């Protein structure tokens with residue numbers, strides 16, 4: 001399903017007869033762009049206060065409503081199964097994280113909780129970009145705690161949108177970034193608003209009301225499986241809950257990446273000390289699928305030959321989708337293409 005571009009303005013009645021404007025666009029008769037209808041961004045409740053926010057900041061209305069694309073990679077090998085993926089890399093921030101961050105910031109902003117405060121959170125990078133982009137737009141100060149091995153592309157974009165970046169020891173993983181964000185917020189509670197994407201219910205609600213609702217609309221509610229991994233657990237919890245409410249027979253498979261070298265954006269959740277995100281509902285998960293970074297990388301490279309240029313976790317989701325397809329034999333599997341592959345030029349992903 002394609003995104004619908006705004007309707008072309010019809011030629012105005014005053015255009016014929018008067019000198020044609022050099023650009024072909026006569027601003028005297030064209031409808032003001034602000035008058036074009038703004039639909040609420042998916043994942044936001046359909047209330048007037050959200051409509052007003054989006055009307056004031058139309059960039060936000062570009063978030064969500066992503067196409068669902070058929071993946072051809074395994075079609076010959078597994079003819080009984082269709083695999084489809086939400087093209088989340090088309091969000092304006094280049095990843096799925098625009099959705100939950102929009103909802104978390106919009107809620108706090110509309111509640112007046114952000115006045116005079118700096119929003120702080122930890123991120124593997126993609127949520128950081130979304131916070132920086134949306135916070136910059138709303139005029140909210142943003143500070144992000146990110147592991148020092150987040151790709152250079154992520155770090156540079158966060159700074160480009162005007163946010164502050166704090167780096168933690170890469171060897172201590174995402175959990176250290178999370179702990180550091182909590183330490184800073186606790187030390188200066190008047191200064192910081194801790195958005196806490198790992199515990200904020202608006203994270204999974206954005207996927208419940210947005211991503212999953214779109215999947216149901218785009219498949220006519222006819223799917224057998226959903227595949228995702230866990231960064232914060234927002235996607236798998238929100239989509240898993242909504243899809244199972246629709247049809248309890250839908251099975252949810254969860255990607256478990258190997259812990260080293262790891263897959264950007266995904267937590268292994270295997271070791272006893274790993275912090276399990278508070279919003280993760282493990283009750284929606286029917287099976288875990290182990291994925292090695294090298295396998296995810298091979299899928300990314302094959303996808304690139306099919307016109308889909310996506311990051312490592314998307315390769316991992318599709319590798320897992322193929323495993324599910326083998327197990328199930330028949331059905332329709334839906335997964336996500338989480339972010340753009342252009343965010344990984346400085347990593348091993350595309351190096352030959």
Ligand SMILES: Cc1ncc(COP(=O)(O)O)c(C=O)c1O
Nearest residue numbers: 126231232233234235265313338
């Ligand atoms: C590239 C990428 N893939 C997957 C995920 C996992 O998404 P979630 O946080 O909803 O579990 C993230 C989260 O940051 C991510 O950045």
